[in-house]
Amino acid sequence: MILSVTLNPAVDHIVFVDGLKPHDTNRVKVMQTDAGGKGINLSRIAVELGAKSLATGLLGGGPGAFVRHVLDRENVPHQFIETAGETRTNMNVESGDGPPTTFNAKGPMIQPEEWLAFLALHADLCIGADWVACGGSLPPGVPTDAFRSLGQIARANKAKFLLDADGEPMLLGMESGPDLIKPNRKEAERLLGHPLEGEDALRSACEELNEKQRAAGSPNPITIISLGKEGAVMLAESELFVGRSPVVEAQSTIGSGDSLLGGFLAGLQSAQSYATSLKQGLASGAATAVTDGTHIGKKEVILKLLGEASVERLGAEG
Secondary structure (H helix, E strand, O other), X not given: OEEEEEOOOEEEEEXXXXXXXXXXXXXXXXXXXXXXXXXXXXXXXXXXXXXXXEEEEEEOHHHHHHHHHHHHHOOOOEXXXXXXXXXXXXXXXXXXXXXXXXXXXXXXOOOHHHHHHHHHHHHHHXXXXXXXXXXXXXXXXXXXXXXXXXXXXXXXXXXXXXXXXOHHHHHHHHOOOOOEEOOEHHHHXXXXXXXXXXXXXXXXXXXXXXXXXXXXXXXXXXXXXXXXXXXXXXXXXXXXXXXXXXXXXXXOOOOHHXXXXXXXXXXXXXXXXXXXXXXHHHHHHHHHHOOOOOOOOOHHHHHHHHOOOEEEEEEEOO
């Protein structure tokens, strides 16, 4: 079972416009609304592909009820702690001329008793989990070292730990020895403190990050650096892989990176190889990119795009 943890979920409003004009009137073509959050999207894709997954985290108010509704509609099992504060609402503007412009709220203030209640729930849910996937931002009131604590609990229960975050929460979470991390290029640059230009630099970055995971206690770490429409680079069991995403006409890239991880873990859960699992992850990310923003990728689209993704094994690192 894949347990996904989303501490700062959201309701995402996605606005489509023809070019974003700052300080001027922008005419909205379409506006869509969906549940958001790295772990939530991961679980939705995993379940769509037939894997067992349960979503957990913190939800509150009307937006929290909407997130639950989306998960129920897609038959994704979930168990959240109800918070007094209302789950945040984000705004994303798709202008058609580059990545979306996002306006992300900081989230509700989490009370100490709510955080302690979640830690207890997390410990219970980790029992029997194969993978525990944590990621995204932290709402106010949650300790900065939250991912380190959650990773330690996961590992104490013999579950593998996936971490997909940024900044100080990611750095502290790395101290728990995650078994899988998936920064994008910019996040990997922040983790390592230097730019990553060219494929050779990306491969070296995978090796550096892999070694950080190993030094923190992960025996067989996996590092994936996602590159958007260009694909991803992966280091797993000392072997390097370069993945190419299917070429699609993207409608909204929101949730594509989370979908990559959902497809990848679903592949591992069904005993697929690392290469085949990454290929499924890339197809999942592309399938989400072609949706209108109210859904994530669907199985029939993922399977159709699977043949258009490619993964090249480059051999042992070094």
